[in-house]
Amino acid sequence: MVKKGTSSIRMKGGFYFVLPAVLILGIFGLAVTVANVGYSFMKWSALSEPSFIGFSNYKRFFTDRVALISLWNTFYYALLYVFPTIVISLAIALLLNSKSPMMSFFRALFYVPVITSYVIVIVVWQWIFDYDIGLFNQIITALGGDKVPWLLSKKLAMPSLVILSIWKNVGYSTLMFLAGLQTVDQSLTEAAMIDGAKPARVFFSVTLPQLKPTMVLTVVMVTTWAFQMFIQPYMMTLGGPDYSTSTITYYLYQQAFNSYNIGYGSCIAVIGVTIFLAIVQLEKYLMREKD
Numbered sequence: 001m002v003k004k005g006t007s008s009i010r011m012k013g014g015f016y017f018v019l020p021a022v023l024i025l026g027i028f029g030l031a032v033t034v035a036n037v038g039y040s041f042m043k044w045s046a047l048s049e050p051s052f053i054g055f056s057n058y059k060r061f062f063t064d065r066v067a068l069i070s071l072w073n074t075f076y077y078a079l080l081y082v083f084p085t086i087v088i089s090l091a092i093a094l095l096l097n098s099k100s101p102m103m104s105f106f107r108a109l110f111y112v113p114v115i116t117s118y119v120i121v122i123v124v125w126q127w128i129f130d131y132d133i134g135l136f137n138q139i140i141t142a143l144g145g146d147k148v149p150w151l152l153s154k155k156l157a158m159p160s161l162v163i164l165s166i167w168k169n170v171g172y173s174t175l176m177f178l179a180g181l182q183t184v185d186q187s188l189t190e191a192a193m194i195d196g197a198k199p200a201r202v203f204f205s206v207t208l209p210q211l212k213p214t215m216v217l218t219v220v221m222v223t224t225w226a227f228q229m230f231i232q233p234y235m236m237t238l239g240g241p242d243y244s245t246s247t248i249t250y251y252l253y254q255q256a257f258n259s260y261n262i263g264y265g266s267c268i269a270v271i272g273v274t275i276f277l278a279i280v281q282l283e284k285y286l287m288r289e290k291d
Contacts, residue, residue, distance in 0.1 A: 039266035046260045057267035067268065069243045070251035073158065074272075077247060078226035078279075080162040085222050086215075089170045093177035094203075107178070111171040118168070122235045125164045126151075129236075151237055154244040161232045161245060169225060173218050180214030181207075216287050220280055227276045248272040 040057055044050035061067050096107050113121065128135045129150040137147040150160045184207055192202045208215075230249040233239050239246035239254070246254075248268060256265025 036266045036269055039263050040270045042263040042266075044261075044263040046262050050263065053263070057264050058271070060264065061267055061271060066243055066246065067248075067251060070239075070246045070248050071272075071275075073244065073246055074227060074229070074248045077158060077162060077229055078223060080159060081165055081226050081229075082219065082222050084162075085166050085170055085173055086219060088166065089173035089218070090177050090211075092170070092174045093181060096174070096178060097181045107175075110174055113168050114171040116168075118231050119235070121164070121168050122232070125167075126236060129160055152241060154241055157237055157241060157245045161229075161236065164232060164236075165225075165229070169222075173222055176214055176218045176221070177211070180211045183214075184210045212287065216284060219283055219287065223280060223283060224276070227272065227279075 039050065041052060041054060042050040043053045043056070092110060096103055096110070127133070131137060131147055131149055131152060134150070136150065141147060149156065151157050188206050188210075189202055192206050197205070228249055229247050230253065233245040233247060233250045234253070237245040239250055249272065252265050252268040252272065255261045255268060
């Protein structure tokens, strides 16, 4: 029999274990956030003393053509990336949700791109997308088609980066859905099948509702990745052609570390994070549990 107070003691013990990490993340995270907000109201080139300029950086952002293009590109990338990633990873998870001995091998296979260095992945995909010797264009020309300027076209450059990102990261969200599928009550699934429900009806009426917590977490996580997208344009396109792959994070980097406009870079960060948090809250609201 469990003694009174045992549960509270365990809770306190767990709290003390996580307290150091919470303090470190809280203090440094809060300090960096406050400093970043403060710098967003200043003109600071990192080579001179910061000077207060009020909302001038924010006014500059909303009249900066490249900044607005980068913001739109971030939304565009998220639109192309989030939904397909969720659908593909859920489909793969359903296929891999089996007790077959070979499933362990295939699960590991789909996760390999996730643990592979982005540098290696990008080098390989630069060759795949290459206009002259790329794998895709070799296949297209072998079938009698014309070469496609994957990374050289304003219309195709961003979708090309989306293809790379989905291939690289879909294994992680697949793993999340696989974990969620393990919590699905199989007795409800079996009862629905006994009642004559078809597989599609069982999935949408029984399985998917039980996956809602996993779905919310995965959507938020994938959205976070979308708004943090930086290394792909940095290594593959340098934001081109004609700023078509410049994202808010990439433009922040250019302003803060290439042009040394620390104050303006901080302003871009504040605006980007604010928009991201608003979108995450909207996603949670749209996927909220119904009473």
